[in-house]
Amino acid sequence: MTGTELRLRTATANVKRGGFNRRTRFHDHDKLAATLCSLKEAPHALFLSECTHYADTSHDPDPLEEVLSMLGSLWTTRGPDGRKFGEVPYRAWISKVPGSVNVPGLFVDPRTIQPGTPYRLAGRRTQLANTLTATINGHPFRLKCVHWNGSRGPSGLTEQADQDGQVASENALYAGDFNTTSSAQGETVYENWGELCDRVGRPWMRSQKGIRRPDGTWGTHTGMDRFLEHGWWDAGQVAGVFTPTTTDQETALRIDRIVLSKRSPARFDPDTYTVHGHPLLGKGAAPNDHLMVSADVIVEAAA
Template structure:
């Protein structure tokens, strides 16, 4: 049992299709490296919202093995002999989401987050599906990487907010792409969402992140309000930083988030919250459509 608090470094990133190239059918892992480059220190919990084809592929080498090697090489330290070696022996859990290849994945440093059990889909309660139970500073925690499915529309977003919101009944640290925003003061909320979708040539986005009012106009969906009401803190809201995390200037929203259940023996350090700038993915390469978010969580000592 420890008698001091632990500082837990957390980051969530949504690299489009995990850098998967549909033409070559291989991942361009340098894009992930570029996106994570702003992190000066290795995160103890890394949430990746789109782990496209990380598992279930016939590729050699195996994509998940390549990712784990990459993560182990990004943050290095010097040994007594002056040689560099990887700092973090990450372990990975990739979620199962029927009908989707853009599934979320969770990567943790087992020296700080001691895994206990992974709950997949088969035979498990829906609320626990794709959840890692672990011990952090002698406290039990649930960790889950989320990617709410916007294609299910407003009704689906509400269902997902209610289902995952109930995780607040335990010590829990969730993060990922929620595909919805909140109505908090300072938050980006569009009253002309439908018109904006039309301006960018993607009218189908109306229901992915919006809701239709009785007068026929569309506004952005604020389903995070409903989720947070179940008993969660949102890192950006705690820090008073409402920087959008998607990059299209016409439709930018803060949908990538790190959330902590209020019952947890932990708190966000608001001074560490950051939305990181556009990653440089190489000459002529398109910028990613999401920005990385990071924050520190202070986990109190066990009584």
């Protein structure tokens, strides 16, 4: 599509533990499939925040192969003879995060996003770890699915905001579960976060998404402000839509986000930003604790 703008479809979803069942030790991908079915067209970049045991395991059947097969066929059509065509040949990059199995994964359609070099754990250049260098409409881009680790507490969230924030120096498209929100007008924030954590019976959540103030009380951690100040656009803020993406009614926050570095030759289409509702699940199935977010990115043509 040289010489014309490219409409890049993106989506981020956090299905708990990637469908992994700790009791059976198997993956159930039905919830992921149901979540993605509200997308009318296949995303060119799909960010899955929890790809538990998708890679580097001895699981049989191989969960990553199952997911790629499922993703490839979700948006297919059938010919008159019943044969499927139009399958998406997704390629996957599962992050390596020491000490964690709930790692994020990036899935791209190589027909639109030409993948280049992936950076795993990049030595001292930690801000590049788990990123993928790719070409989009003739431009180099850095892509990454993130899942900021809330168990590291407020100082850890701040460190992750600074580390990933610095990649705004490049053309970059990130998405995932940031486990923190912003203080933008319209955003859901809680001044009584500690009290809410007690009320819902999860006092340990205080430091996962909150920060302790000098007076000893807990409020919502707004580390996304710090991240965005490095030079990023947030799709929801651009659209003026601040719908929370976690589903506990008393502690809901907008923590699942799609962000774009301001130096990128690209922009969000605010009319396409969507926080998707709960998918239709089988009888007795518990709803997911996150909602999917999608948005289109308009990428300029390379000169």
